[in-house]
Amino acid sequence: MIKENKGSKFRKAFDFAHEHIIIIIIVVVVLAGMLSTVYIVKGDASPKKETKETTTYEEIDTVFLAMDQVSGLDPLGSKDRDVYYISQLIYSSLFRLDKNLALKKDLVDSYTVNSLAGSVSIKLRNVNFSDGSTLTAEDVRFTISQIQRIGSASPYYHDVSKIQSVYTSGTRSLTINFEKPSDAALDNLVFPIVDSSSYDSDSDRNIGSGPYCYVSYDKLKYLKLKPNKNYNGQRAENKLELRIVPDKSKTTGLMTTDAVTAYVNTNFDADVDAEDKKLKTSRISSSEAEYLAFNFKKKATAKLEVRKAVAKAIDIQAVIDDNYGGSAIASDSIYFPGFLGTENKGDPYELDQGGAVKLLKKAGYEDKNEDGYVEDEKGKPLSMKILVNSNDSRRTDTAQSIADALKQIGIKAAVEKLSWDAYCAAIRSGDFDIYLGGYKFDKKYDLRKLFSRSNPLGYRNTQVINWTNQLETCISNKKQKGVYGQLKQHLIQELPYYCLCYKAYTVVSVARFEAEILPTFFDQYRGCGNWKWEKTVTIDLETEKKSKDDE
Known part of the structure; x- marks a missing residue:
């Protein structure tokens, strides 16, 4: 028998591989995949080594x-x-x-x-x-x-x-x-x-x-x-x-x-940012009050029923949520919430549009022609100008929200946005019905200027002046708290200023x-x-x- 030489065998193998190259490649890939899977399941091979970690906590002094x-x-x-x-x-x-x-x-x-x-x-x-x-x-x-x-x-x-x-x-x-x-x-x-x-x-x-x-x-x-x-x-x-x-x-x-x-963050969105980073937050009151002030020299706002109607037309919680991002606290006084340890009961004039309309009627304003706006006894519509400084977008948005709320009870309200200097000049001259203001009080809370005889509202009350003066004299804590309690109730009843809210700070930890x-x-x-x-x-x-x- 004649034997084939090695060159012939190699030539035949080469020809076979050349003719079936695609099939061979597919078989190799499949086998490689199967072997890889077997190794991974058995633990003999790992495409990526995973580090095992655990989290503990250590108390720090x-x-x-x-x-x-x-x-x-x-x-x-x-x-x-x-x-x-x-x-x-x-x-x-x-x-x-x-x-x-x-x-x-x-x-x-x-x-x-x-x-x-x-x-x-x-x-x-x-x-x-x-x-x-x-x-x-x-x-x-x-x-x-x-x-x-x-x-x-x-x-x-x-x-x-x-x-x-x-x-x-x-x-x-x-x-x-x-x-x-x-x-x-x-x-x-x-x-x-x-x-x-x-x-x-x-x-x-x-x-x-x-x-x-x-x-x-x-x-x-x-x-x-x-x-x-x-x-x-x-x-x-x-x-x-x-x-x-x-x-x-x-x-x-x-x-x-x-x-x-931990630290105190004074930004409005502090709690949102902290929660995104999985940090802890607690809310504290600032000394920054947002309030409405009424002009006692104007016919309508000089009437107590009208001032109370305005307050009852406003949804304070909606103002806090929509205009201050929820980062504010409702207060029953323009003084610090809970001042001197008194209880802060929140908004003293909760939303009550029906009650507001009744108060307007009691003050002599009623929608007799059913056009959606109340008129005085001469048929003149009740209109109000809400003054606000234009450099504070939150405040201007709040002013518009209040104007919309007043329209719901029949008051034609318009917002006037002025630069800071023009805004201050308008307040001094009394060119407003209501102004929306903000004040960052000192921790002493000496508010005598707000109620003095020279205040820009034209508000005059000798008893209030006496009480604010007493708060700035050498009296005991107990007597001081008693004086403030009387003052607070008087201010709620007379409503020269209506506190919308106190801005809140966030303790982030x-x-x-x-x-x-x-x-x-x-x-x-x-x-x-x-x-x-x-x-x-x-x-x-x-x-x-x-x-x-x-x-």
Whole structure:
């Protein structure tokens, strides 16, 4: 038998492969897929290695806060907002304000007032500064004189400038005399007390007697504080690190990595942004009120029934939801919601269009010709001009919503949008029926200008003036609350101003966060010494296992 040589065999194989190339390729691909599947199922091959992770939480005793870069840390002379808040952590004051703006004793042990003379006699508590030295009446006298020396550059000068003299008697007693009895309010005595023997306006480490004291400071990076072991009050548990953030608008993003624990966001959409980032939020009231003011010099708005009809025509909750993004609080007064511990019952004039129409009829306005608008006894339609500043889109939208609401009860309402200067001029001249305004009140809530005889509304009420004056004198908390209670009810009845809402701020925090005491608009680090929070810790189980095996 003749054998084929190897070249012939290779040639035949090559010819066969060439003729059936497509079929061969398909078979190879299918086999490769089957083998791959088998290996993956058996665990012998993996297209991608997956890292096994678990998430745990670790309780942290340092609270991280965000602050702007500041010019210095002088508690008496700096007008930097963050220094103002930080000073409330490091320094005590004669009196403090609680969350309802009621006065509470801080350094004061006891006091007596002479309202006629405009003086306050004070006995101090036995308190030490953070270095262990004793805080004395001389330190209070020195602090007042230092603020007066600094002048208007001090954030506390407006209050302290009303003080005429301070006399000390021994280590812990002093008498403060005000220039006018009408200015002798105890809420003028809320300012940080410094050590007279060591205070230096250029120093970044002045000592105080508050719950915290300085540790270290890098003006470009951070400020570190620790609990003051000599503090004579509820001791802080946490250390604090205030991280200097070049752009505060980025703070919420920093919280997703636990770089910041909590902060107060004043933007309307703060809660939405926080929820998107799975952060925790709590709402607090600001001192920014939105309100309607009525012109008492105009025939219609001078009538109480008309003012009440306007109030009843407005759906306050709809205004809050539609025009202020839900970030506002209904208030029963133009004063701070719950001022001095009184109950805030919300809108005192709930939506009632039928009741509003009845009030208009009682005031002499009725739709006799059935054209949809009410007329007076001479057949003249009731029309109103709502004045608003054009540079605030939320406010102009609110004004239009109110105009639409008034049309529903038969009032021809038109919105007049003016530039800020023209708007202010129109208010001063009385060229309005109603104006929509906003006011950012100081924490003292001295509203005497709103009710004085020179107010632009033409509103005159001697009793209201007396009550507002009493609130700014040296009276006890109990008496002050009683006076305000009477004033509030009177303002609800007479309605010179109708509070639409108070804008709300948002306390944004990491997800695992607990706070018995939340910040306020005037004390944005309040309670931070005892906040509880947990940092998110992600553990790589594969790495951890290998590390243990290596041991």
